[in-house]
Amino acid sequence: MADRSQKTYMLNMGPQHPSMHGVVRLVLELEGEKVVDVDTEIGYLHRAFEKHAENETWNNVVPWTDRLNYVSPLINNVGYAMAVERLANIEVPERGQYIRVIASEISRVTDHLTCVGATAMELGALTVFLYLIKGREHLYQLVDNLTGARVTTSFTRVGGVKGDLPPDFAEKFRAIAKEVRLCVMESDKLLTRNRIFMDRMEGTGRMSQADAIAFGVTGPFLRSTGVAYDVRRSHPYAVYGKLDFEVPIGSTGDNYDRYLCRLAEIEQSLRLIEQCLQQIPEGPHSLEPKEIKHAFEIQDAGKHGDTALLAKYAAKVDQTLEGMSIAEQSGTRVLDRKITLPSKESTYTNIEGLMNHFELVMWSWGVKIPPSETYFAVEGGNGELGFHLVSDGGDGPYRVRCRPPCLFPVAAMKKLLIGGMIADIIPTFGSINMIAGELDR
Amino acid sequence: MSNTNLRGEVRGIPAESNHEELSKLRAEGYNMLVDLTCVDYLTHGKPRRFDVIYRLMRLDASTGQDLGRVEVHCAVDAEPPVLRSAKDIWPAADWLEREVWDMFGVKFADRPGIKRLLMYEEFAGHALRKDYPLTKRQPLIGPKSGEKAGSPSFNILKPTVTGE
Amino acid sequence: MPLETETAPAGVMTTQLDAALGWARKYSIFQYPFVTACCGMEFMSVAASHYDLDRFGAGFPRFSPRQADVLLVVGTVSHKIAPVLRRIYDQMAEPKWVVAFGVCTCTGGFYNDYSTVQGIDTIIPVDLYIPGCPPRPETVIQGLTLLQEKIQKTRGQFR
Numbered sequence: 230m231a232d233r234s235q236k237t238y239m240l241n242m243g244p245q246h247p248s249m250h251g252v253v254r255l256v257l258e259l260e261g262e263k264v265v266d267v268d269t270e271i272g273y274l275h276r277a278f279e280k281h282a283e284n285e286t287w288n289n290v291v292p293w294t295d296r297l298n299y300v301s302p303l304i305n306n307v308g309y310a311m312a313v314e315r316l317a318n319i320e321v322p323e324r325g326q327y328i329r330v331i332a333s334e335i336s337r338v339t340d341h342l343t344c345v346g347a348t349a350m351e352l353g354a355l356t357v358f359l360y361l362i363k364g365r366e367h368l369y370q371l372v373d374n375l376t377g378a379r380v381t382t383s384f385t386r387v388g389g390v391k392g393d394l395p396p397d398f399a400e401k402f403r404a405i406a407k408e409v410r411l412c413v414m415e416s417d418k419l420l421t422r423n424r425i426f427m428d429r430m431e432g433t434g435r436m437s438q439a440d441a442i443a444f445g446v447t448g449p450f451l452r453s454t455g456v457a458y459d460v461r462r463s464h465p466y467a468v469y470g471k472l473d474f475e476v477p478i479g480s481t482g483d484n485y486d487r488y489l490c491r492l493a494e495i496e497q498s499l500r501l502i503e504q505c506l507q508q509i510p511e512g513p514h515s516l517e518p519k520e521i522k523h524a525f526e527i528q529d530a531g532k533h534g535d536t537a538l539l540a541k542y543a544a545k546v547d548q549t550l551e552g553m554s555i556a557e558q559s560g561t562r563v564l565d566r567k568i569t570l571p572s573k574e575s576t577y578t579n580i581e582g583l584m585n586h587f588e589l590v591m592w593s594w595g596v597k598i599p600p601s602e603t604y605f606a607v608e609g610g611n612g613e614l615g616f617h618l619v620s621d622g623g624d625g626p627y628r629v630r631c632r633p634p635c636l637f638p639v640a641a642m643k644k645l646l647i648g649g650m651i652a653d654i655i656p657t658f659g660s661i662n663m664i665a666g667e668l669d670r
Numbered sequence: 671m672s673n674t675n676l677r678g679e680v681r682g683i684p685a686e687s688n689h690e691e692l693s694k695l696r697a698e699g700y701n702m703l704v705d706l707t708c709v710d711y712l713t714h715g716k717p718r719r720f721d722v723i724y725r726l727m728r729l730d731a732s733t734g735q736d737l738g739r740v741e742v743h744c745a746v747d748a749e750p751p752v753l754r755s756a757k758d759i760w761p762a763a764d765w766l767e768r769e770v771w772d773m774f775g776v777k778f779a780d781r782p783g784i785k786r787l788l789m790y791e792e793f794a795g796h797a798l799r800k801d802y803p804l805t806k807r808q809p810l811i812g813p814k815s816g817e818k819a820g821s822p823s824f825n826i827l828k829p830t831v832t833g834e
Numbered sequence: 835m836p837l838e839t840e841t842a843p844a845g846v847m848t849t850q851l852d853a854a855l856g857w858a859r860k861y862s863i864f865q866y867p868f869v870t871a872c873c874g875m876e877f878m879s880v881a882a883s884h885y886d887l888d889r890f891g892a893g894f895p896r897f898s899p900r901q902a903d904v905l906l907v908v909g910t911v912s913h914k915i916a917p918v919l920r921r922i923y924d925q926m927a928e929p930k931w932v933v934a935f936g937v938c939t940c941t942g943g944f945y946n947d948y949s950t951v952q953g954i955d956t957i958i959p960v961d962l963y964i965p966g967c968p969p970r971p972e973t974v975i976q977g978l979t980l981l982q983e984k985i986q987k988t989r990g991q992f993r
Contacts, residue, residue, distance in 0.1 A: 244915055245918055251870065274915075359883045363883055369879065380876060
């Protein structure tokens with residue numbers, strides 16, 4: 230005989246569920262539609278990032294960092310590279326820092342567009358999803374131009390960035406910024422004063438300031454409770470100290486405030502990129518007019534013994550080739566032969582350059598950092614993305630710890646969901662912006 | 671060079687009295703536990719194998735300013751468990767301690783039934799320890815999991831681990 | 835791979851029926867997106883308006899395995915979620931096809947470690963492999979057209 234005195238029942242949400250955010254399992258104890266208890270289970274995308282990083286060289290860890298928060302891969306790249314540079318006491322030239330800031334902010338915009346779009350889709354607003362993904366598509370093409378890949382960019386290296394900005398980057402960005410602003414404005418018009426959207430998002434998933442701080446939450450989540458903590462403001466890294474931006478904060482700490490914070494941050498990020506493009510120091514310049522040839526053609530000339538000609542050439546390096554030409558290198562990478570690959574003119578035309586290239590690329594050679602320990606954090610899409618690095622003098626890290634910003638709100642799910650209804654789980658979970666790659670690492 | 675106080679002051683505390691020390695720090699105003707992690711110094715000849723690191727921050731809620739950070743190190747061995755849980759001081763410590771247990775096997779004395787966070791319970795061993803090989807898989811289903819070929823999966827499979 | 839196999843030599847009527855069914859099935863794919871990781875971003879891009887999947891008839895995801903016929907495994911499959919994947923595959927009704935989207939599902943990608951399944955074809959049979967990390971949307975669309983050809987050629991079992 231069924232036990233009719235039992236008032237609650239268990240419902241299992243996930244690990245595979247229609248949400249686009251990632252794999253997580255919520256075991257809910259429900260009384261009718263009210264949530265009485267929640268047990269969250271994560272780890273379904275654990276891919277051993279920290280263990281792999283121990284087996285790689287310093288530069289080789291960068292592709293692994295892409296896959297952490299995969300909606301904003303450039304922020305992870307920048308965060309890791311800056312942590313290594315902090316460990317090795319390297320300063321990246323200014324142009325390289327500006328490029329990193331531009332890349333980070335583009336990634337931040339894609340992160341927020343995806344989060345808001347996915348949340349809206351789960352609430353039924355499929356059109357908004359399509360609009361925002363259209364905006365994201367433009368940004369992906371821009372990122373493709375800049376780094377060579379849309380999603381998994383692997384853009385930064387220890388001591389700089391992989392490639393310089395393409396020559397038409399500023400015009401392209403201006404056109405795309407207009408498109409993205411239009412998409413955001415349309416979505417804003419569709420959602421922000423929408424009765425249904427407001428009913429579902431306002432008042433749900435509320436968290437107090439004290440709770441948020443106690444749970445270690447940072448990022449848009451913390452800012453929606455009214456605490457204006459942003460790593461870019463508190464600990465300005467790269468060139469954020471020279472840039473002017475606002476940190477949008479909410480007041481009630483519910484889903485609606487997080488949505489508004491994210492939309493405001495998109496606008497701030499676009500403003501930041503525009504300022505960077507104005508302030509960025511001069512790009513590739515050649516000291517004397519030289520004939521520009523492809524790097525492989527310079528190599529061929531060298532093989533044929535036309536060494537007299539070689540001094541007249543400047544290399545045009547493809548974005549997919551590792552390394553840069555002399556002109557591009559001086560602004561974007563630190564010019565230390567123990568850290569940065571030599572310029573392609575040098576690699577292809579003289580033996581010292583070639584040996585330098587091999588020394589940096591061969592296993593167990595490469596960048597070496599004396600034994601030390603450091604922690605560095607950047608502002609990720611979800612909050613403070615920190616890297617704790619331990620070096621023991623080898624060619625790669627001894628330990629890499631990634632502090633995942635979205636672990637903390639997911640750990641606080643109990644506080645967020647208990648007392649609410651089943652239907653409130655969807656917007657709450659969406660506005661946490663849990664990215665499984667970062668959560669489970 | 672950017673701001674240097676992201677790491678804050680580095681301190682070491684004895685593992686046996688970690689709860690008292692951390693409560694003192696909490697009372698001093700370190701209201702956010704930024705991170706809790708562990709490093710395995712197996713081959714480094716240190717007196718105790720693991721180094722558990724607590725990263726704390728003093729956050730001013732009204733202005734959003736970071737008023738100071740501190741990095742607290744506790745040298746500890748895997749057995750016997752001496753560390754006491756900090757989850758009553760900062761609720762964030764709950765899951766972070768579960769991850770330290772899961773990945774390193776550092777147990778917390780007042781959490782006897784601590785569950786793994788990232789791996790499944792059937793996983794034997796602690797993955798981020800230096801003596802756990804990277805590619806040693808312990809599959810639940812599929813080849814080398816002890817599953818009979820062609821068995822329907824809606825029977826719950828108890829894995830018999832014959833990992834590589 | 836569907837269980838249907840050809841046991842009797844196909845006559846004219848049967849092949850026409852096969853072709854008709856193949857045509858109908860290939861242009862009305864109900865995908866079950868088993869999205870786990872970064873490939874999900876490219877899956878979103880493919881399904882959205884720029885690289886439209888809907889023009890291939892595959893635009894409408896069914897979020898229940900009982901109602902879907904193509905299982906799109908998108909993103910890394912870890913050993914923790916492998917039993918779940920097997921369960922979902924078992925819950926789907928014939929005819930069903932499995933697409934391994936992304937190199938992590940084809941062979942494990944560069945995640946040769948203690949927690950990643952080295953290719954989902956060790957746990958479920960796969961019909962189409964789309965490599966890439968993540969594959970560009972154009973690659974996905976090419977893969978989809980190859981899958982459509984495969985679906986077209988599927989023979990039925992008629993008695």
